[in-house]
Amino acid sequence: MSSSALVLFSGGQDSTVCLAWALSRFTCVETVGFDYGQRHAAELAARPVVLEKLRTGFPQWAEKLGADHLLPLDTLKAIGGSALTDAVAIEMGANGLPTTFVPGRNVMFLTAAAALGYRRGISDLVGGMCETDFSGYPDCRDETVQATARALSLGLARDVTVHTPLMWIDKAATWKLAEELGGSELVDLIVAETVTCYEGDTSPHDWGHGCGKCPSCVLRASGYKKYRAA
Numbered sequence: 732m733s734s735s736a737l738v739l740f741s742g743g744q745d746s747t748v749c750l751a752w753a754l755s756r757f758t759c760v761e762t763v764g765f766d767y768g769q770r771h772a773a774e775l776a777a778r779p780v781v782l783e784k785l786r787t788g789f790p791q792w793a794e795k796l797g798a799d800h801l802l803p804l805d806t807l808k809a810i811g812g813s814a815l816t817d818a819v820a821i822e823m824g825a826n827g828l829p830t831t832f833v834p835g836r837n838v839m840f841l842t843a844a845a846a847l848g849y850r851r852g853i854s855d856l857v858g859g860m861c862e863t864d865f866s867g868y869p870d871c872r873d874e875t876v877q878a879t880a881r882a883l884s885l886g887l888a889r890d891v892t893v894h895t896p897l898m899w900i901d902k903a904a905t906w907k908l909a910e911e912l913g914g915s916e917l918v919d920l921i922v923a924e925t926v927t928c929y930e931g932d933t934s935p936h937d938w939g940h941g942c943g944k945c946p947s948c949v950l951r952a953s954g955y956k957k958y959r960a961a
């Protein structure tokens with residue numbers, strides 16, 4: 732039976748694992764990325780590279796990998812005020828959240844993805860939201876994601892399912908999941924090609940590219956270390 736999924740694919744580590752997860756479960760998988768005026772283009776630039784490497788290095792997935800979409804969501808940039816969209820220091824804000832929090836981002840991403848899925852005849856969305864190692868972002872919570880899925884199902888009068896394979900696992904387990912899905916080849920691809928650094932730094936490390944100091948790099952590096960030690 733054919734089944735389709737649309738993966739929210741940023742070009743980072745988590746969404747690449749989500750894409751592999753979808754490719755191992757669905758017969759046709761499309762991808763969508765969002766240009767929301769993020770300060771660093773490194774992540775978006777990684778998207779086509781990761782997709783091409785998945786096509787050439789994983790023949791079992793190549794024929795399942797369908798169209799890639801890039802949607803502008805520069806409303807988030809126009810609203811601004813986040814360390815990811817403006818020259819704001821990465822630190823804890825007065826609201827108890829890191830300044831990297833982009834208010835409404837995941838809700839907007841899911842809404843845009845569901846609307847695109849509606850046009851493409853796809854009702855299964857896959858996203859890398861995670862409550863386990865998260866930075867306290869309220870829009871990464873399972874309750875937020877599933878309530879959004881419910882609102883979208885009502886708003887579109889069509890069932891929208893949001894799969895979040897990383898919701899309850901930590902970064903070390905995310906690396907392990909990558910290995911289970913695509914072997915050491917997928918782990919190597921993620922190390923070599925994905926970008927998650929908040930500073931958009933591409934300095935090489937054994938755990939991948941990044942500044943090594945921002946919260947995203949620290950999380951990625953410590954997860955990789957724990958994964959390798961296990």
Ligand code: ZN
Pocket residue numbers: 927928929930931932941942943944945946947948949
């Ligand atoms: Zn970094």
